[in-house]
Amino acid sequence: MKKTLNRLSIPGRFSLLMLVAVLVASCSLLPSTRQTTESAASNDAEPTPIPTPIVAQKPMYTVARGDVVRRLQVTGRVVPVTEQELFFRSSGRVKAIYVKRNDTVTKGQVLADLEMPDLERQLESAELALDRARSVESKAEASRDADLQRAQINLEAAQLNLQLVKLQDPTPRQKQAEIALAQAQLARDRAQGAYDEIAWRGDVGATPQAAALQQATMEYEKAQAAYTLTMQDLAAHKYQVQLQEQQVKLAQLAVNTLAEGIDPLITNDVARAELEVKRVQAAIEDSQIIAPFDGMVMSIVLTEGRAAEAFKPVATVSVPGEREIAAELRTEEMQEVTEGMIAKASPVSSPGKEFEAIIRRLPYPYGSGGASAKVQEEDKTTRFTIADPATIQDYGLGDLIRLTIILEERKDTLWLPPAAIRNFEGRNFVVIQDGDAQRRQDVKLGIKNEDQVEILEGLEEGQRIVGR
Template identity: 30%
Template sequence: MVRPLHQLLIAGLFVLASCASNAQTIAPTPTAIPSDPALEEPTFTVEMGTVERVVNDTVSATPVDSSKLGFGRDGVVSEVLVNSGDTVAEGDVLALLQQTEADDILRKATDELDVAKTEYAGAKESNDKLIVLKRRAVATARKQLEDILPGGKKDLLKAAQKDLDAKIIAARNTQEDGVITVEDAEYAITTATNTLIDTQFAYSKAYWHVDWVKRYGTDPLEPFIWFNMKQVPNYLDDEGKRTYDKALTAATDALRSAERAVSAAQRAFTRAKETRTTDTETANDAVETARELRDALLAGEDNPDILAARDALETAELELSMAENNTFKTEQKTLDAAQRAYDKALKDVEGGRLVSPRDGTVSSINLIPGNMVSAFSPVVEVADPSQIEFQANLGTEVMKLLSEGQSAEIRPVERPDLVLVAVIRRLPAPYGKDGGAVTDIDQSTRFQLVDTKDYLLEANARGKLSIIIERRENTLWLPPEALRKFGERDFVVVRDGAMEKRVTVALGIRSTERVEILSGLRAGDVVVGQ
């Protein structure tokens, strides 16, 4: 196979030599020599180094402190009073909508509100005068009633009042006596209970003495005695045993008596409470009866003059109450409607004026006279140009990996050689602490520069963002094109001299240029790429 190939090459050289003499008229045509396919396969060497997982994105410079402004209503732009880059102060009018119709409505609403306020004030003033008159009428009617009420010493009214006072005192004494009786009964329960506890203890002691005598036959209080210089059991005779039996019987009787005493004390306590309730109700009924008698005399049911004076007083008091509780519903309703119309008209007029809420510089403006604008759509931005930071709209999966305070690098598009160190100042909710609410319109991630390196930043400048999510040093790595995959298995083809074999590998951190090798390879291994 080699010899024919050599012969073919020699023949080709003769042909080229013969054609060289005619080079001025015929251009030589190169002949492609097929190369060995094995030589075209790339190879990679497993190396030790650093592998980083990096997030890359685009950022833009924006003021740290800015306000996006919009009109308070829909309308047509009438005047634009500022340009981008202008310095403005708080309260400056930046732009106006066409206001002719809104101004007319506001003037009409103002006039109607003034009329409603005048009518309300007049009604209130008249009612205040009426209240003064009604108070005088009440005072007069009360004095007339007091003047004609009986006031003699033998007057039945005084006797009824005296009886009522006595009944009230008696009811109070009955209530107090009942409380004391109940407390005494409750204390009797406590005393009986304590006695029961003592008798229970005495019974228990007597019971166990008898039990001891039955078990051992000795005296439970002195089980042993000395006899002939020896300690011997102190056995009881029948009389001694009966003594302890009698003591148990007496303790049993005392216990039953103490238990009955507790039950009796409890019954007495219950009866005391019932008696207190009954006596108190009886005393209170007596008070109410005496009060009804006194009130009947006080009302003068038997005296037409007293009845007439009382009716006059009640009428005067009712008229005074009506005057004092007058809410001026009709006038108030008219005033409220006029106030709402005025507030709406004023809001429409103010909504047609775009006013700066702060000192700053107009960083952007999107207004042209004659164009329609929508309510609350941002059309002007006023910011503090002295403080600039970068912002980026990152994906949710990326933001889950970040945290506020994390370092980042930014390369301005105009100066790709300059690396600016920054930190994440704010992540939007719910990923950061200071990101506001999830429903906030601004869902950008903000980056604060640590050092501008004297680079002059301007709003809307672009940059390339790099954030290291994960970093591993002194680890094995290969480029992604050296790796292969079959199903869920990651493997490489390792070349060892003329031999090649497949080796399963475990992978760690991945980046666009390097993939960490956790196991399966060693430094210096040669891997055949795809």
Template identity: 20%
Template sequence: MYHSISINRKSKTVLALIASLVLLLLACSQKEQEKGQAQKEQPKPVNYKTAPVQVINPEYEISVPAELKPFEQVSVYGKITGFVKQLYVDRGDRVRKGQLLAVLEAPEMQQQYLSDKSTEQKVYSDYLYAKQAYERLVTASKTTGAVADIELDRAKSAMESAKSAYDASKAGTAYSSQLSQYLRITAPFDGVITQRNVSVGALAGTGSNTPLFMMAQSNKLRLTLSLPEKHTSSVQQDMPATFTVSSQPGKTFDAKLSRTSGLLDQQDRSLTLEFDVSNPSGELHGGDYAQVKLKLKRKSPSNWVQTKSVLNTQSGTYVLTLKGDEVKRIAVSEGVRLDTLTEVFGNLSQADKIIIKPSEEIKEGKTEPASSSKIINK
């Protein structure tokens, strides 16, 4: 019986030890869970890589479309109305300045000229008669009392009136003669006839809206392009350019800036540039489309940041600066992109540190305390 009581006491002791061990393990496990939860609730360090603002003035290249145009282009009209009597050129003919292109006929113009010429001769005879009469009276007036002063004045007035009438008649004759010259249509400059719109016998002149010819200068062309507004401050005097045209594959042509419009176009906010292109061989054609490469450079250095540092949002474009442990959002406008850099304009200085990978989740103001934040300046 004593042996049975001893065994029961040992069993109770073992059970008590097991229960204590289980409680101890549960307590340790609860502490580990609380410790893990505390670690999870502790904020993670914030890593903001930054880079300085670069104040540089690099040369950059852009490619823009352009158009080749004749240096001079004109519609040739008849100044007076007449029938086409003769045509001396056709489409594609090359002509020299002053070369005769066509002759019009207007018989009434010749008759008007002959009438004016006849009137001029008559008035001239009247003028000569009045002049001779006045000169005779002047000679006679040298004898005292031979000619009254009023007679001398009357003769002088008649002579001057005849002279004025003669001058007017002579001007009328010159006008008729000049109109007759307009019957001859000549080339205003060296070029090529691009269109011939009339035939012999057609009525041409001021009563028709159709030009006799269209002609253009082909040995010199204008290369015209529209430069976007953000590049206009990089335009330099005599700036070189290279261009290609689809009609001459694999061939590159050179040109220098000749003139600009001086003002931005209000429709597309661009500056028109013109390059004079010499074309003595005629290998280039007016009307060709070209692709132009320009090497541009600002007149002064500007701020550049890494392209991935620019934050584009619905409210605008920004960069984030980091000074100490304070984040600040700076509004900027983008300029030129060059490789991994982007030109920006805003309230920035060379001393600013720009966060390389910004996001809208980064708020302005203080970051986490230095003990729990890690700031990396690169």
């Protein structure tokens, strides 16, 4: 401080001394003023007490007994029972639109198509090729019919010839030839004996015995020749039978071949032409929207001359009159329901009204919906049919319907509000108010909803529970 004062000039020191003097004079006045103020305050008002902090009261709950129901609530819309989105299977520019919204259509009717001049020319060419192939096939079949008839006649003739040849069997003549030969030999032997008896005579050559021997010898040779011819005929007959049997086989083969049909190459040409026509027709159908069933056009979003994208829905056709409810459920919700479960339906536009609905179809893989459908045609909505179809006829397509499905229900069970249940590291417990004391109690929980939690173990009816 001294060093500071030393550094100040004489005027500066004077100013500092004056400031100190003023401060000292002011302080001398303070005690008198404070005493006056305190005296006045003590006479005019009571002292203000310090406020006591307010402790928040925790809610208390009583363990009750009753029914606990776990419900699933979703919102759906009134839709036709039979409804299908339609689309082109190829991209292109819209050529023509043949229907409008609310038009009645029949199965197979073309609703719209794309420009496809190349396909139309290909179809015309393929149909001409098919006509030519069928013409060749028809002529071949007509010729085959005549050839088959001719072959059948030849077969019958060959069979008759075979029977005729078999009837001409020379076996009986063999016996006749053998007998004739034996008789001729016997006659010759007798003539030879008679001749031998007079052979000593000088004129034996002129005797009747010599003439008889000569005649008997010729008859024997004739019989022997006849026997030889008969044996030859017998051998030849066997070959004739075999030859005629082969003729029958050839005739039968011709019949069988013709009976199989015309040349397979001709049939293949027709089949190939038919496949080409079907291929082009399928390509044309991909460029068309065709009604899949008799019904009504619910919507069509197309403009002639504008481009259309393949597999993008542009029209909807449904069967009028038949209605149900469609709702989109989350994956975890679909895992909890099954087809056939009952739901309570309440129209948003008519509060208080309720009617019964039944889950008719869940989307694949949770139910039967879409299991065999193509990916582009798969319906991901859950469908609810109405127990009394007349009930839903009062509501228009698109009207909102609230659906309540009972998933689980416990009758006459203990329960608490969710705010009474505490959890720490997976442990469920409550705080029981027992007189002035509190104690913790582990509990086993059952089903729950927004307002109730079922108590399976750990508590008794009427116990007071401190809420969170």
